[in-house]
Amino acid sequence: MLNIINKSPLTSVTLDTCLNTAAGGDILLIEDAVYAATRGNAAEAMLREAMGRFKIYVLTPDLEARGLGDRLIEGVTSVDYGGFVDLTSNNKTCQSWL
Amino acid sequence: MSDAKKFMFVNRKAPYGTIYALESLEVVLITAAFDQDVSLAFLDDGVYQLKKGQQTKGIEIKNFSPAYRALEDYDVEKLYVEKEAMDARGLTEEDFLVPVTVLNRAEMGKLMEEQDVVLSF
Numbered sequence: 001m002l003n004i005i006n007k008s009p010l011t012s013v014t015l016d017t018c019l020n021t022a023a024g025g026d027i028l029l030i031e032d033a034v035y036a037a038t039r040g041n042a043a044e045a046m047l048r049e050a051m052g053r054f055k056i057y058v059l060t061p062d063l064e065a066r067g068l069g070d071r072l073i074e075g076v077t078s079v080d081y082g083g084f085v086d087l088t089s090n091n092k093t094c095q096s097w098l
Numbered sequence: 099m100s101d102a103k104k105f106m107f108v109n110r111k112a113p114y115g116t117i118y119a120l121e122s123l124e125v126v127l128i129t130a131a132f133d134q135d136v137s138l139a140f141l142d143d144g145v146y147q148l149k150k151g152q153q154t155k156g157i158e159i160k161n162f163s164p165a166y167r168a169l170e171d172y173d174v175e176k177l178y179v180e181k182e183a184m185d186a187r188g189l190t191e192e193d194f195l196v197p198v199t200v201l202n203r204a205e206m207g208k209l210m211e212e213q214d215v216v217l218s219f
Contacts, residue, residue, distance in 0.1 A: 008112055008143050010186065032115030035146065040188010061156025065114055067149040067163075071188070080156075 002091035003054075006031040006098070009043035018097045019050045028079070028087055030059040037063070038071040051075050059084060103214040105129050106137045109144035111219060113163070114154070119147045120162050122219035127165075130172035137176040137213070138169075139206060140198070144219075145183045148194040166195050180206050 003022050007014040015036055018027065027050070029037050036043045037058045047056065060078045063069050072078065079087065088094050107126050111118040130136050140148060147163070154161040169175070177198045184190070184200065191200060201209065210216060 006115070008115070011111075011143050032112045032143070035112065035143070035187070038188060042186040044188075062114075065152060065154040065157045065159065065161075066112070066146060067151035067153070069151070069153070 001025040002087050002094045003027045004094060004096045005029050005033040005036070006096070008032040009036040009041070009046070014097045015043065016046070019046065019054070022054070022095075024053045025055070026057060026087055026091060027054045028057045028059065028084065029076075030062050030084075034058050034063045034066060034068065037073050037076045038068045039073055040071070044073060047073065048075070057083070057087060102133060102135050104135045104137070104212065105215045105217065106139055106210060106213040108139045108141060108210075108216060108218045109147055110142040112143040112146045113152070114157065114159055118219040119144070122217075123162060123165055125217065125219075126169070126174060127172060130169075130174050136174045137178065137209070138174065139178045139180070139209070140183070141180045141206065142183050143187075145179055145187060145189060148177075148179070148196065148198065149189070150193055150195050163195055169196070178206065178209065 003018050005015050009015045056076045057079050058076050113119040152161050152163045179198045179200050181200050181202045
């Protein structure tokens with residue numbers, strides 16, 4: 001399953017709930033969720049711990065819009081809009097955790 | 099300017115994900131045009147509004163961050179950043195587009211008490 005997150009980890013429990021609920025698979029961080037994949041963010045440890053069970057992706061245009069293109073945590077994979085489409089088509093199901 | 103009021107704009111949302119940051123900026127500029135005493139406070143994810151290097155071409159949304167640098171032309175020079183929020187996001191003063199005063203939460207709360215009007219975004 002592809003899990004799509006769009007909320008900042010420091011203003012919403014969405015990422016936390018996803019990590020605690022989903023059985024595994026892919027996670028794509030978009031919009032304000034990209035902050036979770038930046039070095040020094042308080043959610044960094046939570047995200048690193050999740051890397052054992054999930055493959056983590058981040059939408060590059062959203063990261064660059066926020067001025068954080070150079071702060072991506074290693075082990076997180078950058079994708080563009082084409083990569084976003086590939087993730088949705090390569091997974092049997094998608095869930096947007098709104 | 100004896101009848102100027104002390105206005106504080108409290109910014110707690112990240113830019114682009116919601117419209118709050120841009121709406122706040124627009125009201126700040128209107129208020130400044132009326133010669134009021136304007137302060138801006140950045141708390142929680144609001145500190146991300148001031149991050150240098152925003153490149154919004156890829157998301158096709160206007161990059162409004164250069165407007166923070168224009169604030170001093172409107173005599174808006176009191177910008178305060180919450181230290182705890184900055185630290186929790188791995189940011190330092192060097193990451194910001196403009197000079198700011200860093201305050202801890204207690205100092206920020208005290209500053210809010212001194213205002214005549216507080217508008218929260």
